[in-house]
Amino acid sequence: MQFDFAAKELTIKLVYYGPALSGKTTNLQSLHLLASAESRGRLMTLETRDDRTLFFDMLPLTFASKSDISIRIKLFTVPGQVIHGSTRRLVLQGADGVAFVADSQLSETENNATAFVDLRENLKANGMKVAQLPLVIQFNKRDLPSIRSDAELAELARKGKEPVFPAVAMSNKGVLETFLGLLHLTYSSLDAEHRLREKFGLAGPVLVADVAKKLGSKIPAEQLLRSSLGGALDVLTAEKKAGA
């Protein structure tokens, strides 16, 4: 996070992490389509000829809030391929929150785990701890055959700490939910650390609701957040935390 006092701008960096070909770039493309022209910047993709991300993708989103600070959200994806380890670490630097995009296919279970271990290692190398970082998990490609079942995901999510969002990024399902979930967690965490609400009069749930609206959602943000499996995304809890 960076705050520019002169320009009254809060910049939040969110990173989409995950194994190769799990759909990180597709998530950004979907969000780019959802965002209104005034909110979104150009989606910057740096990919090789075969559509694999080479360095990273970046989508800047800007939301002017009622409390007259503007919130700039920079969404990044990391390159999933194993060889780009150092690039992943660099992109991860200064991240305020991470969405882990997992591939739901049974055959990818191991790759998901490997990528998560890689995330943990890279965070550690950057002096961060995965346990302290706002993190949501998206199980993408729910439309494919031979995937981990819904019941299985629900069970995993119940046992785990992080909110889990099922998604089909290709057809825009679960993308907004994942993003809002991550934004909610991240803002709550930054608020707790820097007392943002006190300083700028902007509460997390207000921001999330506002962003949801600007991303064209007809469903209230709270309801979108509640679509997560497991995890502690309860709005009231976050409120309390922010107020404390």
Place this chain on the structure above:
Amino acid sequence: MSHLRTANDDEFRAPNHSTEALALALDVRLQDLVDRDALGDLTRSVQTLFGISLRVFANDGFLLAEAVTEQEICSYVGSMSRGRVACMKTVAEARKAEPKTSYEVTHPCFTGAEYRIFSIDYDSRKLGKVVLGPFLPAETSSVPASLAEAEPGTDQKRVLELLPRMPRAKAETITLIGEHLRRTLDLILFSGHKALLTSQMHLSSVRESYRELQEKNASLQEAFDRLRELDRLKSNFLGVVSHELRTPLTSIIGYSEMLVEGIAGPLGDEQKKFVQTINEKGGQLLELIMSLLDLSKLESGTVELRKGDVAIAQLLSEVASTVAPKARRKSISLDYTADPKLPKVTGDLERLRQVFVNLADNAIKFSPTGGAVHLVAAIAATSEDAGDEAGFSLLAPSRRMIEVRVIDSGIGIPPEERDRIFDAFYQVDSSSTREHEGTGLGLSIVKRLVDAHGGKVAVSANLPSGSIFSVQLPLPSPRLEEEAIR
């Protein structure tokens, strides 16, 4: 994880600060993203197309590019003192004008002309502006009173003649031109930003990979140093143990010898055979221990060479007679070829003898019954070494070498094994250890002895079967060598 930016923030606080700032794209400046010359070309082309002057400014008011043609009315008004002041004031104000509510704003001139200012935005941030004008609004039909007020000395007739020569444009057209420019610049800025991010990320990645490699190298170096130290300790240990083993073994050999000789009274035939076996095996053990001792001395570098002039031909003849009994037992023909006029080598005679006896022994050991072993000595043909290599005149060895080849017709050594046979305890086929007895130390001792003489030892195939071991030993400087031949 997060960082509140303050005014006195050190730009180079952390090594990766630049990447972080870059990733959040905080400090993008117009002049970093566009090429000024190319921007100049673009402004000129816009001016040519629409006939209207334009200037591009960065956020800090720095003029990045301009394409300006002075209008006749402007030069006319500017030629008068009050007019010039008014004109300069207008231009300065136009430069300062900032679009606030939308991305464009109009600034009027006292001549009735107008300037239109467009902001250059990128990623919801203002990076600079384009000042378009002056131009005459299309609907202007008369000279405004403000002109006469600003410069009373103007000739109305002249003004009426000159003012219409200024480019005229409809307000909507100017908006379209501005919009076009903004879009063009947005494309350029996006591409520039992308290239900037890519190259910086690339650099950072390379730096990061380099750092990782450095770390790996350091840990490898550490492991290597530790191994080398262990190896030295092992050699020391081997030396000490061998020495301690040798002392009691000497007694075993000595006393069994005396028993065989009947010094302690006569022995029965069987008793004698048993004691002889003890003596023989004791001898073998001593040989092994001596080899180990040799090796450990060679490895720890404590061997001293007693250097003198060594005549290779004579040495080979001695070697041949030493191993001749073994060759005879296997019906192997053994011969040596060496020109007695060959120059003398500087070396330790005993150690060199050890080298060639060892090689000849090996050759006999691994040759089948009825085979042949040749020992050949000659001046190494350095010209052959040139091959395809460039720069031979620079790379040719400064000293000539004498080469001794030990050629056998044995089982040969597979190419992939040839690098390893000089390692201690290594035998090509460990199952043949029994068939061909030996310690596996011979060749490693040979190599170390040859190395200690500043020479080289190599192995190659002897077609159709067998091996050629070649030992190259350096000759003294050519001048001395010639004298030696004479």
